[in-house]
Structure formats: C-alpha cells, structure tokens
Amino acid sequence: QVQLVESGGGVVQPGRSLRLSCAASGLIFGSYGLDWVRQAPGKGLEWVTIISYDVTREYHADSVKGRFTISRDNAKNSLSLQMNSLRDEDTAVYYCVRGHSGYDFLIFWGQGTLVTVSS
Amino acid sequence: DIVMTQSPLSLPVTPGEPASISCRSSQSLLYSNGYNFLDWYLQKPGQSPQLLIYLGSNRASGVPDRFSGSGSGTDFTLKISRVEAEDVGVYFCMQTLQAPFTFGPGSKVDIK
Numbered sequence: 172q173v174q175l176v177e178s179g180g181g182v183v184q185p186g187r188s189l190r191l192s193c194a195a196s197g198l199i200f201g202s203y204g205l206d207w208v209r210q211a212p213g214k215g216l217e218w219v220t221i222i223s224y225d226v227t228r229e230y231h232a233d234s235v236k237g238r239f240t241i242s243r244d245n246a247k248n249s250l251s252l253q254m255n256s257l258r259d260e261d262t263a264v265y266y267c268v269r270g271h272s273g274y275d276f277l278i279f280w281g282q283g284t285l286v287t288v289s290s
Numbered sequence: 291d292i293v294m295t296q297s298p299l300s301l302p303v304t305p306g307e308p309a310s311i312s313c314r315s316s317q318s319l320l321y322s323n324g325y326n327f328l329d330w331y332l333q334k335p336g337q338s339p340q341l342l343i344y345l346g347s348n349r350a351s352g353v354p355d356r357f358s359g360s361g362s363g364t365d366f367t368l369k370i371s372r373v374e375a376e377d378v379g380v381y382f383c384m385q386t387l388q389a390p391f392t393f394g395p396g397s398k399v400d401i402k
Contacts, residue, residue, distance in 0.1 A: 216339060218390060278341055278350070
C-alpha cells in the first residue's frame with residue numbers, strides 16, 4: 172500500500188523550532204522531487220518548499236525563506252522540514268508530497284500533520 | 291511571483307449536469323517544450339488533495355474521463371462533463387513553471 176506518513180506536528184510557541192518528518196512506504200523517493208504544502212485552518216493550499224531528487228535544487232516560498240529548511244535521505248526514503256523562528260501564521264496542516272520524476276506536479280500526498288504556533 | 295486566480299469561487303451544481311471552473315495566471319505557463327505547467331487538484335471534504343489533471347490537459351491515473359483540462363498560456367479550464375455526488379470538494383489550480391509555485395484560491399463545488 173502506497174503511503175506517506177508525516178510526523179512531528181504539535182503545539183509550539185512563537186519563535187521556537189519544530190522538525191517535521193515524512194516516511195514513505197510502498198513507493199520510492201529516490202528519483203522524485205519532494206515537496207511540503209501547507210493549509211491553514213479553513214484556508215486554501217500554500218506551497219512551501221521543494222527539494223529535487225539529487226538535492227541540486229531547492230526552492231522555498233517567500234513566507235518561509237530563511238526560516239525553513241528541507242532535507243531528504245534517499246537511503247531511508249524520508250523527508251524532513253526544519254522549521255525555525257515559527258510564527259502564528261505558520262499554523263497549518265503540513266502535507267508531505269511526492270512529485271513526478273521529470274516535472275513538479277504533485278502526485279502522492281500524505282495525510283498531513285498539524286502544526287499550531289501559539290503562546 | 292505568478293499569481294493564480296480562479297472563478298467561480300463557489301459553484302453549486304446539479305448531479306448529471308456539466309460544470310466548469312476557470313483558472314488564470316499572471317504570466318504565461320506555456321514552456322518551450324509545448325507543455326503548460328498548470329495542474330488541477332481536488333480536495334474532498336476531510337481528505338488530502340489529489341491530483342486530477344497535470345500539464346494542462348492530462349488526466350492523472352485513476353481519474354474518471356468526465357474530468358478534462360484545457361487551455362494554454364494564461365487561461366485554463368477544468369470541465370466536468372456530468373457531475374456526480376462524489377465530485378464535491380474544493381478544486382485548486384497550481385502552477386509549477388516558476389518557483390515559488392503557487393495555487394489558486396480554490397473553487398468550492400457542492401450539490402444544489
């Protein structure tokens with residue numbers, strides 16, 4: 172069964188850090204781009220960041236640039252998102268997504284993990 | 291950044307009837323390889339989003355053929371030939387031509 176499982180969400184105070192992880196089962200990460208997409212409560216989708224299969228390409232949304240870092244371990248079929256200097260507006264469900272081998276459309280989505288930034 | 295807009299933002303539909311959603315981008319999404327870097331996603335209530343259409347007009351695996359995508363450049367359309375009850379949810383367009391990638395605001399489809 173194809174599955175992406177995010178973990179690491181929770182409640183964190185503004186200015187603190189949190190690390191999200193994503194583990195894959197039934198599908199391979201190695202040859203594909205990986206993204207994080209988030210959705211604030213009751214809002215639309217916001218693309219956050221992408222890392223290419225070979226780690227030569229990383230891009231971030233302006234809203235998280237300099238604060239969030241994406242990383243991957245192809246040997247372990249895992250993806251991470253290090254989130255620093257968290258703000259109230261970072262409160263959202265964070266989805267781990269696997270893309271296509273040649274293009275960046277988003278094929279496999281995890282169930283998401285909720286991050287709440289609140290004092 | 292490329293700005294994506296959608297219309298309508300709310301679309302009540304009648305089962306069996308057609309439905310259409312428009313998506314516009316602030317810059318052309320047509321790349322030199324002939325593909326439009328525009329994709330459509332559906333988020334059903336309580337679920338994660340799912341890919342419907344990629345590169346403007348290609349149905350994703352398992353997507354019923356009542357869904358179709360068309361358009362080029364800056365104007366795109368998602369059409370449902372005959373709406374079924376299971377099609378309710380929020381439809382998002384997204385551009386992946388240029389980072390940062392951007393989604394449209396979403397179009398909520400529900401049954402009249």
